[in-house]
Every structure is written in C-alpha cells, then in structure tokens.
Amino acid sequence: MASSDLLFEQAQRLIPGGVNSPVRAFRAVGGRPFFVQRGEGARIWDVDGRSYLDFLGSWGPLILGHAPAPVVLGVTEAVRRGTSYGAPTSREVEIAEVISRAIPSVEMVRLVSSGTEAAMSAVRLARGATGRDTIIKFDGCYHGHADGLLVKAGSGGATFSLPDSLGVPASLASLTLTLPFNNLDALRQTLKARGSEVAAVIVEPVAGNMGVVPPAPGFLQGLRDLCTRHGALLIFDEVITGFRVAYGGAQSLYGVTPDLTCLGKIIGGGLPVGAYGGRRDLLEKVSPLGGVYQAGTLSGNPLAVAAGLATLRALAEPTVYRRLEALGAQLQEGLETAARDAGIPLTVNRVGSMLTLFFTEGPVTDFASAKRSDTGRYAKFFHGMLSRGVFLAASQFEAAFVSLAHSEADIESAGRAARAALQAIR
Ligand code: KE4
Numbered sequence: 001m002a003s004s005d006l007l008f009e010q011a012q013r014l015i016p017g018g019v020n021s022p023v024r025a026f027r028a029v030g031g032r033p034f035f036v037q038r039g040e041g042a043r044i045w046d047v048d049g050r051s052y053l054d055f056l057g058s059w060g061p062l063i064l065g066h067a068p069a070p071v072v073l074g075v076t077e078a079v080r081r082g083t084s085y086g087a088p089t090s091r092e093v094e095i096a097e098v099i100s101r102a103i104p105s106v107e108m109v110r111l112v113s114s115g116t117e118a119a120m121s122a123v124r125l126a127r128g129a130t131g132r133d134t135i136i137k138f139d140g141c142y143h144g145h146a147d148g149l150l151v152k153a154g155s156g157g158a159t160f161s162l163p164d165s166l167g168v169p170a171s172l173a174s175l176t177l178t179l180p181f182n183n184l185d186a187l188r189q190t191l192k193a194r195g196s197e198v199a200a201v202i203v204e205p206v207a208g209n210m211g212v213v214p215p216a217p218g219f220l221q222g223l224r225d226l227c228t229r230h231g232a233l234l235i236f237d238e239v240i241t242g243f244r245v246a247y248g249g250a251q252s253l254y255g256v257t258p259d260l261t262c263l264g265k266i267i268g269g270g271l272p273v274g275a276y277g278g279r280r281d282l283l284e285k286v287s288p289l290g291g292v293y294q295a296g297t298l299s300g301n302p303l304a305v306a307a308g309l310a311t312l313r314a315l316a317e318p319t320v321y322r323r324l325e326a327l328g329a330q331l332q333e334g335l336e337t338a339a340r341d342a343g344i345p346l347t348v349n350r351v352g353s354m355l356t357l358f359f360t361e362g363p364v365t366d367f368a369s370a371k372r373s374d375t376g377r378y379a380k381f382f383h384g385m386l387s388r389g390v391f392l393a394a395s396q397f398e399a400a401f402v403s404l405a406h407s408e409a410d411i412e413s414a415g416r417a418a419r420a421a422l423q424a425i426r
Helices: 003-014 069-079 090-102 115-130 184-197 219-230 249-254 302-315 320-342 375-387 408-423
Strands: 036-040 043-046 051-054 108-112 134-138 176-179 198-203 233-237 260-263 274-278 347-351 354-358
Touching (some): 051 408, 090 108, 090 274, 090 302, 108 115, 115 198, 115 260, 184 198, 219 233, 219 249, 320 354, 320 408, 375 408
Parallel strands (some): 134 176, 233 260
Antiparallel strands (some): 036 043, 108 274, 260 274, 347 354
16 A cells, blocks of 8 residues: 555544645545655655645745745754744744835734634734624635634625534624625625624635635725725735735735735745734734734744745845746646647636636636536546646645746646646546
8 A cells, every 4th residue: 555545544543534634635636645755846745756746835835835945944043942932032023024014004913823813813803993793705715714704605695604614603603794706896785784883804815715816907996995985994814815926915916905914824934824914003902002812822933933034035036926927827828728729618817826727618706606617627637637746736726826946847847747637638
C-alpha cells in the first residue's frame, strides 16, 4: 500500500476525515489525498516520491513558493531566540508598520492567529462600535468558521440567513443577512428597509471562495456609498486578496476604502497569522483601550511574524506584481486555448495571480452562476492534472494561485498537462 494511503488509513482513525481542514480530504473531487513530504519553490513532493507543480500554494499564503530563503532564514534566526513570549516584541511593531504603510486605511492593526479570528474580531468590533447587531454578507463568500458567519442565504432575498453548519444556533444565524454578490440593488433595498440595524457589510472584495469572482464595475464603490449612507461599517475581508492582487490589496487595486480590513495567509508567509485593522477611532475601541474584547495566546507569535515580515519585504519590490500578472495571464491563456481546442466550455476568472477555471459557458459573476459549473468534470480534470504532476485546488469553488517561484516554463508545462487532461475528458 503506498505510504500516502497507509498514512490516510491511520489518519482517519485519529483525525476527522483524516485531515485538519475539511477541503484537504478531496471529498469534492473524489479519491484520497496524498500526504506531503516537502515543498521547495513551485513544487511539492508526496511521501511516495511523486512531485507536483503546486498551484494551490497552501490556499494562498505561499506567494513566494515553498521554503523561500528569506522566510527560512527569518524563522531559523527567530526560533533560536525562543518560540513565544506572551509579551510584546519589536517585530510586531515592525509588521504593523509595514501593513499600515502598505494599506493606508489600516491606521491601527491587531494581529491574531487565523483569518477566522480576524473576521470574527472585525465583526465584533463593528457591532461594538455601532451598537447594532445585524451583519450583511454575500452568498458564496467565506469569512472563516465563526458561528455568525457560517450561514447561508435564507429563502427569498434578504430574509434572515440559515445556519450553514450544525451547532450554529438559528438565533445567531438570524443576525446575518446573506445577499447575492455583485448585486447592488439587493443591498440597496435591504439597507433601505433595515439599514438602521446593520452594523456592517462584510465582503471579499475579489471573491475567492466560490471560485474567483471579481467585483462588477462599481460594485465595491456602491458598497462604500451605501454603507456610509446608512451608518454601517464596510469590512473588506482581504485574507486572500491582501498582498495577493496588489501590494495594497484589493482596496488599492479598485480604489475603494473600507472601514475595517481582515488579513491573513500571505502576511504570515505560511505560518499562523491573521490581522484586523482599520480606522484608528474604531481600533481604539478594542481591549485594553476600549470595551471590545479580543485576545490570543499566540497572537503576534515571533516565528510567524518573522515569516510574515520576510514575505512582505520580498513583495515590496516594485516589479513583483507585474511578474505575477504576467504569469497569471500566461496560465489563463494556456487553459483557455486548451479548452477551446478540446471543445469544452470553460470560463477562467482571474485577478492577477489568483484564478479559477469554471466548467461552464459563463459568465460567472456570482454564486448562482458559479454553481452552474460541471463539478463532475472539474473533478475529472483535477485528477487528470494531478496524474500529470500538477496540483490544483481540490474543489471547483476555490482558487488556484501562481507564485513568484513559478517560471514561464512551469506555466508552459501546466498548459501542456491541461491540454492532455482536457482532451481526455472531452
Ligand atoms: P483561516 O481561518 O482558514 O486562516 O481563514 C479563514 C478565511 C477568511 N476569509 C477568507 C476570504 C478566506 O478565504 C479564509 C480561508 N480560506 C480557505 C479556503 N479558501 C482556507 C482553506 C481551508 O479552509 O482549509
């Protein structure tokens, strides 16, 4: 039995589904996950010695690729001085400065240990700052697994949301409204009827969790204007897009300023870091300054901050995002050409180095249109690519990522694998 299979057997006896995060179990694409031996640059190796070009990048953090030298050096140096202190360090000030300079709307920032904590805390802060309880999110957007955000659209428009997980009380879910992404009218109507109770609107400014869905022209500015008009706060969940689509995140790319921003993934360089930040008058309401409580034993962990700082420093180089854009465009072009030649309907949505190929005619502009994709065909394509040495996201409704460690030749090779995999599933 291959050692991945053996490990998976063992893992399933001790860990739910054999994985420490559900999407890793390959349930959406079938088959069994491989177990990783190591990663280096654009490649990842499994315990059976097979290697893959990695376009998952750990779901977003690895914009420099695996084990980049500056991160290895930074973490190695830090770990020799200890792993955690439960007391402030200069590096936390440094990374706060880097984030605030890169994203000017983040006048103050609090580090946490995951994107879930960042979004959960930003929502609590919005409620504490406005004295209102209702939150608005968008169908298909994911903001981590805090109870109030694990909800799905209720029946018919802007009625209360329903729990999207066992264990989420209906009473909590009912404090969240779920609207269609890229639909300003739905938001306008909802705020007109109930704006006075809405604490915040939270959005992935470029959606990544229904697959990549860019904001329609004017959508983000519309959110900004409507939130301002109704006294609701605008929260950009930039856990994926922060330092991904631009050094200043989606808010700099689209020129729209939120009141609060959630960050994660890239700012930890692959180690556990999340953050929430924004207007100074709001962050000054966070404990110990104000009455909104939030805390964390490992928040600002020195190893994680060392990895994050090394990553953000490497991204400050001005040519970085032009290169990521060029590599992303090359991959998109290769996929679209291969699909056209195979006569397979495919829509590729891309912003910079994050993209999704949807097996549908398209356009894919929200969750409803994303769900028209042929997920069975995606599953076949995923395995066709895996067997040809290319690792994509194990779900149609996730993003693929290109890193600075990918070369043009790697992208070319992924294009050839896609051509063969698509021909095989015509
Ligand atoms: P974490 O708690 O997983 O660090 O972050 C939650 C989160 C918040 N906001 C956005 C926009 C996110 O995409 C995420 C997490 N993303 C998923 C997949 N897209 C992480 C992968 C997983 O759940 O294993």
